[in-house]
Amino acid sequence: MSDLLLPFGFDFMQRAFLVTAIVAIPMALLSCLLVLRGWSLMGDAISHAVLPGIVVAYRLGLPLAVGAFAAGMVCATATGFVKENSRVKEDTAMGIVFSGMFALGVVLYVATPTDVHLDHILFGDALGVTWGDVARSAALALPVAAVVLMARRGLLLHAFDPAHARAIGLPVRAFHYGLLALVALTVVAALQAVGIILAIAVLISPGAIAFLWVRRFGPMLAVAVAVAVAASVLGVYASFWIDSAPAPTIVLVLALGFVATLGLRPAARR
Numbered sequence: 001m002s003d004l005l006l007p008f009g010f011d012f013m014q015r016a017f018l019v020t021a022i023v024a025i026p027m028a029l030l031s032c033l034l035v036l037r038g039w040s041l042m043g044d045a046i047s048h049a050v051l052p053g054i055v056v057a058y059r060l061g062l063p064l065a066v067g068a069f070a071a072g073m074v075c076a077t078a079t080g081f082v083k084e085n086s087r088v089k090e091d092t093a094m095g096i097v098f099s100g101m102f103a104l105g106v107v108l109y110v111a112t113p114t115d116v117h118l119d120h121i122l123f124g125d126a127l128g129v130t131w132g133d134v135a136r137s138a139a140l141a142l143p144v145a146a147v148v149l150m151a152r153r154g155l156l157l158h159a160f161d162p163a164h165a166r167a168i169g170l171p172v173r174a175f176h177y178g179l180l181a182l183v184a185l186t187v188v189a190a191l192q193a194v195g196i197i198l199a200i201a202v203l204i205s206p207g208a209i210a211f212l213w214v215r216r217f218g219p220m221l222a223v224a225v226a227v228a229v230a231a232s233v234l235g236v237y238a239s240f241w242i243d244s245a246p247a248p249t250i251v252l253v254l255a256l257g258f259v260a261t262l263g264l265r266p267a268a269r270r
Contacts (some may be wrong), residue, residue, distance in 0.1 A: 007240040016126040016193075016246055019134045020232035023190040024202065026144040028228035031175055031207030032220050033148070037159040041091055042076070043203035045098035046189050047196050049075030051105025054121060054191075055112055065188045072184030075101055076177065079095070122249040124195030126236065129259070133192050140189035144182050149221075154177060156217050194247040202228065205254035212261050231257060 007013045007033040034040050050068035057067025065165035075097055082093035109121075120128070129137075148155065157165045166172045183203070190199045235250030242249070 001053055005026045005238055006188040012127050015129050015134055016236045019129050019137050019193045020126055020236055021229050022138050023141045023193045024228035024232040025225055026141045026186045027202045028206040028224040029148040031203050032224050033155055033159055035207035035211050041094050044200045046075055046184050047199045048102035050097045052108055053113040055108040068188045069184050073177050076180035122197050124193050126193045126246040129192050137189045140185055144185050196249050198247045201251040209258050209261050
């Protein structure tokens with residue numbers, strides 16, 4: 001038994017458990033909305049697009065979170081502008097914008113002298129977080145979770161039927177860009193824990209798994225949060241024993257959970 005509890009005895013592991021579980025909560029809540037809205041690619045786009053903002057903020061001596069959030073919002077608004085002012089569809093606009101911004105970020109990173117390794121930005125460094133990093137992630141992640149829960153009815157109606165939401169007087173445009181801002185903030189909060197690229201999986205998998213198990217939005221949110229937190233803890237725990245990075249292990253756990261759900265879903269329906 002003492003061997004099984006060994007990972008919980010190290011300070012760096014405790015911080016890794018805590019920070020990944022904290023950022024998993026808003027990511028799971030948002031994943032439900034992104035899955036229902038058909039915006040899974042938007043999480044992908046914003047996750048990639050924050051890289052140039054991080055590099056520019058580093059060069060200007062600003063907090064990296066400020067640059068990442070600004071770049072995420074530029075990506076979101078640019079995608080909307082291209083969609084509204086051209087014949088291309090939204091997924092095409094997202095692909096063009098996020099690939100271009102990600103490429104710009106890589107070019108800027110290569111041209112910027114820094115001791116920060118690109119792997120830590122792309123894949124996270126959960127084992128290297130400090131208690132200050134945990135506090136900063138919580139300061140971004142928990143308010144996002146609170147906003148999603150408080151506005152969940154309006155966000156749900158906006159996800160299913162924007163035309164009806166507009167007809168009954170809901171601020172559809174505010175919900176649209178508010179949701180994008182929440183995704184950008186969540187990606188910023190998750191940078192240290194899971195990185196830019198792996199944040200995509202955590203923004204999609206919990207909602208997809210919950211969508212296959214339940215048929216109501218409230219239970220879907222609860223199941224998604226439970227799945228995301230459990231996968232975070234299990235992924236960090238498993239990474240200790242198999243000597244792997246926590247973030248990819250968390251994503252692997254979520255992928256296995258989705259595959260298991262596909263196999264168990266017929267039994268669950270019966």
